Amino acid sequence: MQAVRPALSSSLWAREYLLLFMSVLLAIMLNQDMPCERIADIVSKETGIRVTRQTAERMLYEHRHLACCRLPIKIELQDHHKRARISFCRWAILKLEQGCGFIFTDEVSFEQENHSQAPNVTRPIGSNRFEYSRPPTEKMETIMFWGAIAYGYGPGPHHIWKKEIPAEREHLASILAAENELDKENTRVSREFARISGTGGFEYVQKLNREVQQLDREEPSVIYVQEKEAPTRVGI
Structure with a gap:
């Protein structure tokens, strides 16, 4: 036996039906940060009733005491963040x-x-106006400006350069990828030679092993710790 949905003319039933689905989807929103627009879309598909974003926000606000707002971009500063800033x-x-x-x-x-x-562009009377036309949007250039300030020095140095076009970025990326592949191959070859007796790499690794073993025999309980001069900046 198939359940028959009541007529949608009953505004009271539609309101209660929406509240039921909003309650079910509330847990999803809290766990996955689902926006109100997405909740409204799901409710609309499940019930067949058009639900706008304003309706979803109002129902969440009135019946669940929830407000829709933009998520902050920066993380919330905790006590250890503040202590790190003070230490720095x-x-x-x-x-x-x-x-x-x-x-x-x-x-x-x-x-x-x-x-x-x-x-508006100023041009001589009778000249060809196409000779004074602006370049299309995709050919417009981006200029980068870099500046620096320091106490006791000013105005500080600054540099201006043009941002790379997509073709230049692809060319530079291909060069970098080729250099990385060459470095990987050189590292692989060096590791292979380090395993072959009689090569310089093999002798160097053996020398390091002897030095480490000697240090372990002389001071086996010493733990070497490398301290940083400046404390770590967390959450800045």
């Missing part, structure tokens, strides 16, 4: 007292000749 500032103050300096850098890109509307 103390380290930086000591460095400043010792005469050291810090350089802060940043870069930004500018679109050259990127107009939303065609600008």
Whole structure:
């Protein structure tokens, strides 16, 4: 026996039906950060009732006390993040007292000749207007600007260069890939020679093994720890 869905003319039934599905989908939203638009789409498909984003947000707000908002891009600072920042500032103050300096850098890109509307161009009367036309959007260039500031120095150095076009980026990527493959092959060959007795690599590895074994016999309980001068910056 197939269940018959009541007539959709009953606004009360439709409201309760939607609330039921919103409650079921609530756990999905909390576990997967599902936006209200996605919940509204699922409810619309399951019930056959058109549900807008505003309706989903209002029902979540009124009946589940949930508000839809944009997710933050940066992570929330915890206590260990704040302690790391304070520790870094103390380290930086000591460095400043010792005469050291810090350089802060940043870069930004500018679109050259990127107009939303065609600008007016001055040209001689009777000249061919196509000789003074603007380049198409896909041929417009991007200019990169890099600058730096430091206490006691200014205005700081800056550099301006043009961003690579897609063809140049592909060419540089192919060169880098070829260099990486060559380095991998050289590493493989070096490892193979290091396993062959009588080669320089084999003698070098044997020498390192003898030195390590000698250190273990002389000071077996010593643990070598390499400390960093500056504390680690977490969550910055």
